[in-house]
Every structure is written in C-alpha cells, then in structure tokens.
Amino acid sequence: xxxxxxxxxxxxxxxxxxxxxxxxxxxxxxxxxxxxxxxxxxxxxxxxxxxxxxxxxxxxxxxxxxxxxxxxxxxxxxxxxxxxxxxxxxxxxxxxxxxxxxxxxxxxxxxxxxxxxxxxxxxxxxxxxxxxxxxxxxxxxxxxxxxxxxxxxxxxxxxxxxxxxxxxxxxxxxxxxxxxxxxxxxxxxxxx
Amino acid sequence: xxxxxxxxxxxxxxxxxxxxxxxxxxxxxxxxxxxxxxxxxxxxxxxxxxxxxxxxxxxxxxxxxxxxxxxxxxxxxxxxxxxxxxxxxxxxxxxxxxxxxxxxxxxxxxxxxxxxxxxxxxxxxxxxxxxxxxxxxxxxxxxxxxxxxxxxxxxxxxxxxxxxxxxxxxxxxxxxxxxxxxxxxxxxxxxx
Amino acid sequence: xxxxxxxxxxxxxxxxxxxxxxxxxxxxxxxxxxxxxxxxxxxxxxxxxxxxxxxxxxxxxxxxxxxxxxxxxxxxxxxxxxxxxxxxxxxxxxxxxxxxxxxxxxxxxxxxxxxxxxxxxxxxxxxxxxxxxxxxxxxxxxxxxxxxxxxxxxxxxxxxxxxxxxxxxxxxxxxxxxxxxxxxxxxxxxxx
Amino acid sequence: xxxxxxxxxxxxxxxxxxxxxxxxxxxxxxxxxxxxxxxxxxxxxxxxxxxxxxxxxxxxxxxxxxxxxxxxxxxxxxxxxxxxxxxxxxxxxxxxxxxxxxxxxxxxxxxxxxxxxxxxxxxxxxxxxxxxxxxxxxxxxxxxxxxxxxxxxxxxxxxxxxxxxxxxxxxxxxxxxxxxxxxxxxxxxxxx
DNA sequence: CATGAATGAGTCTTCATTCAT
DNA sequence: GATGAATGAAGACTCATTCAT
Numbered sequence: 159x160x161x162x163x164x165x166x167x168x169x170x171x172x173x174x175x176x177x178x179x180x181x182x183x184x185x186x187x188x189x190x191x192x193x194x195x196x197x198x199x200x201x202x203x204x205x206x207x208x209x210x211x212x213x214x215x216x217x218x219x220x221x222x223x224x225x226x227x228x229x230x231x232x233x234x235x236x237x238x239x240x241x242x243x244x245x246x247x248x249x250x251x252x253x254x255x256x257x258x259x260x261x262x263x264x265x266x267x268x269x270x271x272x273x274x275x276x277x278x279x280x281x282x283x284x285x286x287x288x289x290x291x292x293x294x295x296x297x298x299x300x301x302x303x304x305x306x307x308x309x310x311x312x313x314x315x316x317x318x319x320x321x322x323x324x325x326x327x328x329x330x331x332x333x334x335x336x337x338x339x340x341x342x343x344x345x346x347x348x349x350x
Numbered sequence: 351x352x353x354x355x356x357x358x359x360x361x362x363x364x365x366x367x368x369x370x371x372x373x374x375x376x377x378x379x380x381x382x383x384x385x386x387x388x389x390x391x392x393x394x395x396x397x398x399x400x401x402x403x404x405x406x407x408x409x410x411x412x413x414x415x416x417x418x419x420x421x422x423x424x425x426x427x428x429x430x431x432x433x434x435x436x437x438x439x440x441x442x443x444x445x446x447x448x449x450x451x452x453x454x455x456x457x458x459x460x461x462x463x464x465x466x467x468x469x470x471x472x473x474x475x476x477x478x479x480x481x482x483x484x485x486x487x488x489x490x491x492x493x494x495x496x497x498x499x500x501x502x503x504x505x506x507x508x509x510x511x512x513x514x515x516x517x518x519x520x521x522x523x524x525x526x527x528x529x530x531x532x533x534x535x536x537x538x539x540x541x542x
Numbered sequence: 543x544x545x546x547x548x549x550x551x552x553x554x555x556x557x558x559x560x561x562x563x564x565x566x567x568x569x570x571x572x573x574x575x576x577x578x579x580x581x582x583x584x585x586x587x588x589x590x591x592x593x594x595x596x597x598x599x600x601x602x603x604x605x606x607x608x609x610x611x612x613x614x615x616x617x618x619x620x621x622x623x624x625x626x627x628x629x630x631x632x633x634x635x636x637x638x639x640x641x642x643x644x645x646x647x648x649x650x651x652x653x654x655x656x657x658x659x660x661x662x663x664x665x666x667x668x669x670x671x672x673x674x675x676x677x678x679x680x681x682x683x684x685x686x687x688x689x690x691x692x693x694x695x696x697x698x699x700x701x702x703x704x705x706x707x708x709x710x711x712x713x714x715x716x717x718x719x720x721x722x723x724x725x726x727x728x729x730x731x732x733x734x
Numbered sequence: 735x736x737x738x739x740x741x742x743x744x745x746x747x748x749x750x751x752x753x754x755x756x757x758x759x760x761x762x763x764x765x766x767x768x769x770x771x772x773x774x775x776x777x778x779x780x781x782x783x784x785x786x787x788x789x790x791x792x793x794x795x796x797x798x799x800x801x802x803x804x805x806x807x808x809x810x811x812x813x814x815x816x817x818x819x820x821x822x823x824x825x826x827x828x829x830x831x832x833x834x835x836x837x838x839x840x841x842x843x844x845x846x847x848x849x850x851x852x853x854x855x856x857x858x859x860x861x862x863x864x865x866x867x868x869x870x871x872x873x874x875x876x877x878x879x880x881x882x883x884x885x886x887x888x889x890x891x892x893x894x895x896x897x898x899x900x901x902x903x904x905x906x907x908x909x910x911x912x913x914x915x916x917x918x919x920x921x922x923x924x925x926x
Numbered sequence: 927c928a929t930g931a932a933t934g935a936g937t938c939t940t941c942a943t944t945c946a947t
Numbered sequence: 948g949a950t951g952a953a954t955g956a957a958g959a960c961t962c963a964t965t966c967a968t
Contacts, residue, residue: 167948170948171948174948188469189470190382190384190466190467190470191384192382192384192385193384193470195940195941195942196941196942196943197940197941197942205949205950206949206950206951207942207943207950207951208944208945208949208950208951209948209949209950211942211943211944212948212949216942216943217942217943267466270466270517271466273517273520273521274382274459274462274463274466274517274520274521275382276520276521277380277381278381278382278385283521286521286522287521287522287525290518290521290522308534311530311531311534314527314530314531314534315511315531315534315535317514317518318510318511318514318515318518318531319507319510319511319514320514321513321514321517321518322509322510322511322512322513322514322515322517323510323514325462325465325513325514325517326482326509326510326513328465328466328468329465329466329468329475329478329479329482330478330479330482333479335506338503338506339503339506339507339510342500342503342506342507343507355968358968359929359930359931362930362931363930363931366931366932387957387958387959388958388959388960389957389958389959397932397933398932398933398934399933399934399959399960400932400933400934400935400960400961400962401931401932401933403959403960403961404930404931404932405931408959408960409958409959409960551927554927555927558927572853573854574766574768574850574851574854576766576768576769577768577854579961579962579963580962580963580964581961581962581963589928589929590928590929590930591929591930591963591964592928592929592930592965592966593927593928593929595963595964595965596927596928600963600964601963601964651850654850654901655850657901657904657905658766658843658846658847658850658904658905659766660904660905661764661765662765662766662769667905670905670906671905671906671909674902674905674906692918695914695915695918698911698914698915698918699895699915699918699919701898701902702894702895702898702899702902702915703891703894703895703898704898705897705898705901705902706893706894706895706896706897706898706899706901707894707898709846709849709897709898709901710866710893710894710897712849712850712852713849713850713852713859713862713863713866714862714863714866717863719890722887722890723887723890723891723894726884726887726890726891727891738946738947738950738951738952739947742947743947743950743951743952746951746952747951747952750952750953771936771937771938772937772938772939773936773937773938781953781954782953782954782955783938783939783954783955784939784940784941784953784954784955784956785952785953785954787938787939787940788951788952788953789952792938792939793937793938793939
C-alpha cells in the first residue's frame with residue numbers, strides 16, 4: 159500500500175521494458191515485423207496490451223527500442239575485440255562474428271530482416287549505411303596494417319562475406335558448414 | 351454467339367496472369383509479402399480483387415506463381431552462361447550476376463526477402479537449399495578446372511560473396527560501389 | 543454445323559435442365575441452400591456458369607425449379623397408392639413413406655431443410671401449408687373409413703409421426719431403427 | 735488509476751456475452767446459421783464486430799456458446815418435471831414440451847435448424863444422438879411404469895411425435911392447432 | 927446454345943490503438 | 948503502474964451475377 163520508492167519504480171520499469179523487448183525480438187525474428195501483432199508480444203511478455211502502450215508509443219517505437227538496445231550491447235562487444243596486433247585483432251573479429259552468429263542467432267535474423275526493410279523505415283537506412291562503413295573501415299585498417307596491397311578492395315570482400323555467410327546460414331542453418339568456413343577463413347586471412 | 355475460342359481465352363488469361371504477377375513482384379519486393387495486401391496488388395494490376403482469385407487460389411499461391419515464373423526465366427538465362435572455357439564461363443557467371451543485380455533489382459530484392467521467410471513457407475526452404483547447392487557446385491567445378499587447390503572452400507566464399515554483395519547493394523544502393531567490386535572480382539578470379 | 547432441329551434443341555434443353563437440377567438437389571440437400579454456390583452447382587453439373595444462367599434466372603429460381611420437379615414426381619407417385627380398400631391404402635401410404643425416406647433420402651433432406659426456411663422464401667410457406675392439409679385430410683378419410691372414432695385427431699398424430707420419423711432419421715441415420723418403427727406402425731394401424 | 739476489479743470485469747464480460755448470444759440466437763433462428771453474418775449479429779447486439787471476436791473465436795464458436803447456454807437452461811428445467819408418480823410425470827413432460835414450444839419458440843427453431851446441419855458440425859451430431867436417446871429412454875421408463883405393454887415402441891412413437899409437432903408448428907405456426915393436439919395427447923396418454 | 931473472364935459487394939477475421947477504471 | 952473491454956479500419960477471400968464473344 160505504501161508508494162514504491164523512485165528506485166523501485168525504475169527497476170520495475172526497466173524490467174518490464176526488457177521483458178517486452180525480449181518478446182518482441184523473438185517474435186520479430188521468427189515471424190517478421192508485419193506478421194507479429196501487439197497482442198502476441200504482450201502475451202509472450204506476460205503483460206497486458208495497455209501496459210505495453212505505457213512504455214512504447216506504438217509498434218514502430220518497439221522497433222526503435224530494440225535497435226537502441228542492440229546498439230549499446232554491440233558497442234560493449236567491440237571493446238574487447240580491438241588490440242595492438244592487427245593479425246590478432248582480425249582473428250578476433252572473425253571469431254566474434256562467428257560466435258555471435260551462432261549464439262545470438264535470433265538477433266542476427268532480426269537485424270537482417272530489418273535491413274531489408276530499409277525502404278519502410280527511414281531510420282533503418284541511416285543505420286545500415288553507418289554500420290557498413292564502420293565495418294569496412296575497420297577491416298581496411300587491419301588489412302593495410304597486415305601489408306595487404308589491395309586493402310580497400312579486400313576489406314570490401316571480407317565485409318561482403320560476413321553478410322553473405324550470415325544470409326546463407328539463416329536460410330540453411332543446420333545443414334550449413336559454418337565451422338568449416340570459419341576455419342578456412344581464419345587460416346586464409348590471419349595465419350601467415 | 352459462339353464462345354471465345356480457346357486460343358483467345360488463353361491469351362486473355364496469360365495477359366491477366368502476367369499483369370498480376372508483375373504487380374505482385376513489385377509490391378512484394380518494395381513492401382514485403384506481409385505488408386502487401388491483395389487490394390494493393392489488384393489496384394496496381396488494374397483489375398478487381400475477384401479476378402485475382404480467379405487465377406490464384408490465394409496470397410500464397412501468388413508467391414508460388416511468382417517463383418515459378420522466376421525459375422523458368424532463370425533456367426533460360428543459365429544456358430547462355432556456360433561454355434567450354436572455364437575461365438570464360440566464370441567471367442560470364444560474374445558478369446551475369448552483376449547485370450542481373452542491376453537490371454532486375456526488384457527480382458533480387460523479392461527473392462532475398464523471401465529467402466528470409468524460409469520458416470514461414472516450407473517450399474521456400476527447399477528452394478533455397480536447392481539453389482545454394484547448385485550455385486556452389488557450379489563454382490567449385492569452374493575453380494577446379496582453373497587449377498585452384500582449395501576449390502571447394504573458395505567456391506563457398508565466392509557463393510557467399512554473391513549473397514553478401516546483393517545484400518549490401520539492397521541496403522545501400524546508390525551509394526554502393528558495385529562497379530568497382532565487379533571489376534576487382536573479375537580481375538582477381540578470371541584474369542591470369 | 544447444320545442447325546439443330548427444334549426437337550433436338552428441346553431434348554438438349556431438358557437434359558441440361560435436369561442435369562442442373564440434379565446437381566442442385568444434391569448440393570442443397572447436403573450443404574444447404576446458403577452454403578451452396580452457383581459455381582459448385584455448375585461444376586457438379588459439368589457446365590459453365592453462363593449456361594446455368596441461360597436456364598435459370600438466379601439461385602432462387604433454381605429452388606423453384608427443383609420444387610416444381612418434385613411436385614410433379616410426387617403427384618405421379620400418389621396415383622398408385624390410393625385404392626378402394628382403406629386398410630390397404632393406409633398400408634400403402636405407410637410403406638411408400640418409408641420407402642421414399644430410404645430411397646430418396648436426399649430429396650427428403652432437401653425438402654425438410656427447405657421447410658424450415660419458411661420465412662425466407664414466401665412460396666415455401668404456401669407449399670408447406672398445402673402439403674400438410676392434403677396429407678392430414680387423406681389420413682383422416684382413411685381412418686374414418688376404418689372406423690376410428692377420433693379420426694381427425696389420430697390423423698394429425700399420424701401426420702406428425704411422419705415428419706418426426708423423417709426428422710429423426712435425418713439426424714441419426716445409420717443408427718436409427720427405421721425398420722422396427724415401420725413394422726410396428728403397420729401392425730398397429732393396418733392389421734386388425 | 736487502478737484497473738477495473740475482477741468482479742466488475744466479469745460482470746461486463748458476461749453482459750456482453752449474453753448480449754451477443756441473444757442476438758445470435760434470434761438471427762440464427764430466423765435466418766439460419768449460414769445466412770446470418772457476423773455484422774448482423776454485432777449490429778443487433780449493438781457492439782462492434784471486433785468485440786464479438788474478443789469473446790468468441792469465430793462464428794462456429796458462437797454456435798457452441800449458444801448450445802452450451804441452452805444445455806444448462808434445459809438441465810434446470812428437467813429437475814422440476816420428474817416426480818414419483820409416472821402418470822403425473824408424463825403429463826408434466828407433455829405440458830412442458832408444449833409450453834417450451836410456445837414460449838421459447840425461437841430456441842426451438844434454432845435447435846431444429848441446427849439438427850438438420852448435423853453433417854456440417856461434428857459436435858452437433860453427437861449432441862443430437864445423445865438428446866434423442868435420453869428422451870426416448872425417459873419416455874420408455876414412464877410408459878413401462880404405466881403398464882404399457884409395448885413401452886419401447888410406444889416411447890419411440892411419442893418421441894417422434896414431439897419432433898413432428900415441433901416441425902409442423904415451425905412451418906405453419908399461427909394456423910397450427912397446437913392446443914387441440916396438446917389436449918388430445920394428454921387425454922390419450924395420461925388420463926385413465 | 928455455350929463459355930469463362932470480369933466485377934463489386936459482401937463474408938469472416940485480425941489488429942493497432944484508445945480509454946475507463 | 949496496470950488491466951482488458953471496446954473500436955473501426957483494413958485484410959484475405961467468396962460469390963451471385965453480367966457480358967463479350
């Protein structure tokens with residue numbers, strides 16, 4: 159009966175929000191944005207529809223919330239990857255990529271599906287370009303440091319491979335030789 | 351007084367059908383399958399909703415129709431690509447890929463979006479696997495003929511690059527250096 | 543190429559019409575009037591929708607056509623039933639009733655379903671009343687001739703039993719003791 | 735600020751539900767199941783189509799809801815009918831039957847129309863058989879207790895008469911001598 | 927006589943969103 | 948913070964009917 163303290167309230171808030179976002183991520187990834195209804199999300203999150211609208215302005219806002227959360231967790235991840243040795247760093251990048259693909263498969267699917275909706279949501283396009291450039295630049299720096307003469311072009315190819323591998327893995331999944339590809343790539347690019 | 355001749359009818363039929371499929375392709379590509387309504391398709395095709403259901407059993411059947419049409423046109427295309435000289439054939443493959451990506455961009459987008467709906471439509475999954483295997487095998491044969499020692503792995507990488515390039519081009523489009531990538535790839539793989 | 547003679551035309555006409563009515567009867571009986579579409583009827587009759595509209599003005603007209611055909615066939619049937627001996631005639635009536643119920647089950651179902659649509663089709667109500675009165679009068683005459691003191695009331699009960707038996711048989715069908723009921727009734731009413 | 739109490743909600747719920755069921759019963763009875771649209775029901779109930787789907791999964795579920803409600807009210811009714819004296823009980827049964835037919839005519843029509851849809855809805859068939867057996871058994875017991883030698887057969891005839899009377903009354907209604915039949919039957923079967 | 931392409935109103939159903947409590 | 952009843956627009960799909968041929 160006594161009012162909750164501010165802190166308690168904040169905790170409840172952020173728990174509920176994460177709850178909702180978790181449900182959204184899973185459903186968006188599996189069924190796609192359009193085929194997922196607010197009711198489904200509320201049900202999966204174990205809350206009422208009304209409460210969902212307390213935290214998010216609407217369905218599209220849910221998408222933004224999801225992306226924001228992904229962006230911050232990704233930033234964290236990148237800190238551990240970059241080191242002084244470019245060969246080691248490149249290997250880290252590759253290993254992290256494959257690990258992510260395997261461990262956070264649903265996130266991958268979600269982001270990929272979203273990426274193809276570039277024309278539907280304006281904010282997705284900006285995000286996509288930004289990501290693409292960041293990635294490619296990092297790879298170019300590493301390849302340059304490793305003495306690769308066509309660093310820029312090869313960086314592009316590597317970046318392209320990341321997306322291609324993700325894409326194919328999403329389609330074929332259990333039948334896809336992800337391990338083999340990982341080993342071959344690491345041998346080819348990182349071990350001299 | 352006599353009914354339309356069978357030939358006349360067939361002509362009318364196939365015109366309407368292609369009309370509908372054209373409209374579907376464009377809308378599915380731009381907005382996605384789920385976000386495209388039958389009404390939109392009928393309107394874009396300039397016909398009534400009812401007529402659409404005269405030719406297609408439902409929305410999913412439209413998808414199949416679209417895929418069937420794509421498959422036959424793709425089969426035609428492949429005939430001109432394969433020749434006796436593996437180096438030339440590989441170059442053809444690359445050039446055709448980039449040409450298709452540019453000229454039939456909408457088809458590409460459609461197929462890619464569909465590929466990510468693999469779990470929603472059973473027949474899509476089968477199709478995807480079949481396509482993937484066909485592609486990779488052809489590339490492996492060509493690379494083997496060209497004396498590449500790791501033909502299998504490199505074929506996979508090439509296949510992966512195709513999907514990756516398509517994916518990135520779809521996202522970034524006018525800002526994407528498609529020409530540069532094409533030239534670099536052809537130089538790298540086909541010219542000795 | 544030569545024009546058909548008038549006679550030939552009439553033959554084709556009445557064949558087509560009976561064809562259509564047969565299909566309608568079966569579908570109306572099994573699925574009901576509302577749940578049966580013109581397309582289904584045309585398909586079952588093996589003709590085009592257009593031709594159906596050549597013979598019948600619309601769906602409701604089909605119903606009238608069906609009823610007209612039933613009325614004439616029923617009139618035929620009644621001729622053989624009535625004889626000089628009231629006991630024999632009553633037995634005939636009973637036997638014919640059960641025979642019809644068994645042999646032309648679909649017609650029974652059709653008519654019964656129609657009878658319950660009394661409010662939907664004006665012409666059905668008139669028909670129903672007329673039939674009911676005709677039946678009951680005949681039975682009353684027979685029972686009177688047989689010396690039954692409450693002929694009028696007992697005639698009503700018999701008429702009621704006919705409808706009730708038909709009704710229950712329609713619902714329960716293979717599990718319904720139609721034979722037993724037939725025998726019991728004939729013994730009870732016709733054999734002194 | 736606090737949500738509606740559970741009790742309040744239940745009240746609102748059951749009001750709406752009964753509202754919808756009332757409208758459905760009337761429309762199904764008059765027009766039949768197939769010819770009644772959800773829109774009509776919603777309009778008659780004074781609510782939106784959407785709300786109807788909040789409470790019922792679909793049109794067929796509405797039917798089940800209606801049947802469930804009828805079943806419970808019927809069970810209540812039967813309690814008052816059965817007593818120690820078989821003659822009195824049989825008279826009660828007869829009187830209640832006629833009373834129901836008159837007072838809840840719409841329910842009768844609804845149930846009868848439904849009974850003829852036995853092939854369309856599986857659960858209707860089971861229900862019909864169950865009802866039929868229950869009825870007939872009760873009548874057989876009563877007739878046996880009253881010393882009727884052919885109790886089983888006569889019970890069948892009585893059961894059949896119930897359905898037949900209902901059937902004819904539905905068709906002819908205001909012109910049907912329901913009172914006379916009632917009196918005659920009671921005199922015939924219950925008064926010695 | 928005969929076809930089937932074409933239509934548009936209507937069917938059942940879903941869903942994002944609002945709001946009283 | 949939290950509920951879920953309620954809405955209305957929109958979605959997929961059906962169907963009686965018309966009409967050019």
